[in-house]
Amino acid sequence: RLLSCGFPAEAALKSLNSLCALRERAGAVTVDLACICLDTGKVRIYKWGSAPSYLLSGASAEKLGTSSAPPGISAAENCQVCCSVTLRKHQTLLLVSDGLGEPEIDALCKESKAPAAIAEALVKNHLGQDDATVVSIQLVRSEIS
Secondary structure, X not given: OOOOOOOOHHHHHHHHHHHXXXXXXXXXXXXXXXXXXXXXXXXXXXXXXXXXXXXXXOOEEEEEOOOOXXXXXXXXXXXXXXXXXXXXXXXXXXXXXXXXXXXXXHHHHHOOOOHHHHHHHHHHOOOOOOOOOEEEEOOOOOOOO
């Protein structure tokens, strides 16, 4: 809600952390947030208690970020910007929930599947006890007439 009201990501995440800590709900949520500048393709990825993301380029997948403790562990801890990347033509950013990992993503990339097909296959083949979420982001130039 804070993001949709225009709060910067850092302020919204600091508030989320304090709220989780004060309500003793550490680990109740994770954060996997991509702030995208549509005209340049620059992406700032905020990860907090979430699984690594992946940058797909052709038949390869580069892991972005590492696992960390979830919000609410400490009211003083702040979310760190995991990384910044620039999405180029034909690259795809995958944000995945825990339980969906590198071996599966690498195998699907080598099959040269389209980004939407990779996301669908990951969710369909997920056998874990937890739910599974995949967000596939690819910037495409729009034709304005």
